[in-house]
Amino acid sequence: MTPPQRQRRQPREQPPSRPPGPGPGKQKNPERLFVVAGPDGGERDGDLDLVALIVARADPPPAATPEQSALLRLTMTPLSVAELSAYLNLPFSVITVLLTDMLAAGLVTARAPIVRQTVADRSILEAVMHGLQRL
Secondary structure (H helix, E strand, C coil): CCCCCCCCCCCCCCCCCCCCCCCCCCCCCCCHHHHCCCCCCCCCCCCCCCCEEEEEECCCCCCCCCHHHHHHHCCCCCCHHHHHHHCCCHCCCCCCCCHHHHHHHHHEECCCCCCCCCCHEEEEEHHHHHHHCCC
């Protein structure tokens, strides 16, 4: 036995057709990324990876681009390059170009993330264990 089919009282409306183009979250103008990153005339010596922490050292100068101003506002507290890329909805490569230019200008500081030791110190573990046993 097949279940009965429900019939609609009103005809189903078709959603308005969307013009063909980029989907949600995609850049409409790919050349804009070149404009954001600036010309490739200078030498960029920046080794930034996704987990490098960026901290602002100065307020945005009047001649700063909107992206640089946004980066400086976001980095009042330390943020990783990956977080900045996500917050500004820009590719990692564009963010690194912007940040290396800002590093050269002295507007931001890049810090390597804190690397934890693979094995904790035995004396610290014993001290914690004895402290817990005394409780």
